Amino acid sequence: MVSITISSAAKPPSFAKNLPISVEIDTDSTIGDLKQEIARKFPKFYAERQKLSVKGDRKALDDEAKISTVLGDKLEGAELQVKDLGPQISWRTVFLIEYVGPLIIHPLIYYFPNIWYRTNVEHSELQKFVFAFVTLHFLKRELETLFVHRFSHGTMPFLNVFKNSAHYHILSGLFLAYEIYSPKFAAKAPAIVGTYREDPNWLWAFAGVWAFAEVSNLHTHLTLRNLRPAGSRKRAVPYGYGFNLVSCPNYFFETIGWAVVSAMTNGYTAHLFFVVATLQMAAWALKKHRNYKKEFGKEYPRGRRAMFPFIL
Structure with missing residues (x-):
């Protein structure tokens, strides 16, 4: 298990004002799994509404990509940013x-x-x-x-x-x-x-x-x-x-x-x-x-x- 910080790429939506948060997740999990974890903490912030990216990079991460592959040797203590895409x-x-x-x-x-x-x-x-x-x-x-x-x-x-x-x-x-x-x-x-x-x-x-x-x-x-x-x-x-x-x-x-x-x-x-x-x-x-x-x-x-x- 690793701890990943999830911060907001812009002003957080009203239903996710507690950002940033830390999420504990298995190293073999995918970006899609991480989105589900975020949705569990903020039920209105469902996975389809999220855009996850590496901090400082606007490129959206693929839901099927493994977290360990995306972050490499920077896995522990890494920070990802989430953006609200609005109602879907x-x-x-x-x-x-x-x-x-x-x-x-x-x-x-x-x-x-x-x-x-x-x-x-x-x-x-x-x-x-x-x-x-x-x-x-x-x-x-x-x-x-x-x-x-x-x-x-x-x-x-x-x-x-x-x-x-x-x-x-x-x-x-x-x-x-x-x-x-x-x-x-x-x-x-x-x-x-x-x-x-x-x-x-x-x-x-x-x-x-x-x-x-x-x-x-x-x-x-x-x-x-x-x-x-x-x-x-x-x-x-x-x-x-x-x-x-x-x-x-x-x-x-x-x-x-x-x-x-x-x-x-x-x-x-x-x-x-x-x-x-x-x-x-x-x-x-x-x-x-x-x-x-x-x-x-x-x-x-x-x-x-x-x-x-x-x-x-």
Whole structure:
């Protein structure tokens, strides 16, 4: 057993005013075990809310790292700092909240046009296709969140849920739905009559590409799930369909899906969401690509790009 001093990295929260404290813990324990010990002394300071770091270093310590490895020969009498990350919410809950927005907003606008446009809308085949695409996409995302995804991080700051949800509720929800289901794209509208937007061959061709993208995206998520045993944070190099070319084929395939909606409608909001979503996913992909290369080094395939084959 060793005694470790836990001090506050900033002003301690009201429920942990007694910091600093000394914690007695076994040398084979992990940082996660240490967080649990802190939570026992301050019940409201639950482990997910804590960020532990070596004094003078802001880098967060990994929950799975052994205390003896982190502190080395400075173990006895060592001091770690804890920072309050604020109220937390599980990633699974965040995803469910994000994706449910479009599942509510699109039907409200599609089925009740009188409320939004002050007129009836005879839906065109284009509008029916887009409504099906959006509904099936976000229903798939909800089911994946419940039954497929395994998260490496359990929680995130509660306030972030509002920022994250805005992307889906406003851009792919309210903005996209309001334009696409409007009289502008109704069955007898000039934007539809005599154009590719009412040609069944074009619509089903778009549907085929969209279905390919969605199924491929699901396949990618299943591959990632199978790399991580339940209840663990194990990471491994992914291989197989899509991964032979890029680190994040799930983002690549999702981009294809939204490109279909953008091309088949040629609507301003569809273009806007496609650009914003692609830029955001590219940023995530580049970060994950760098982390893969850093973690696995020479084991990681050198020819892979982050998100777009041979390009990025």
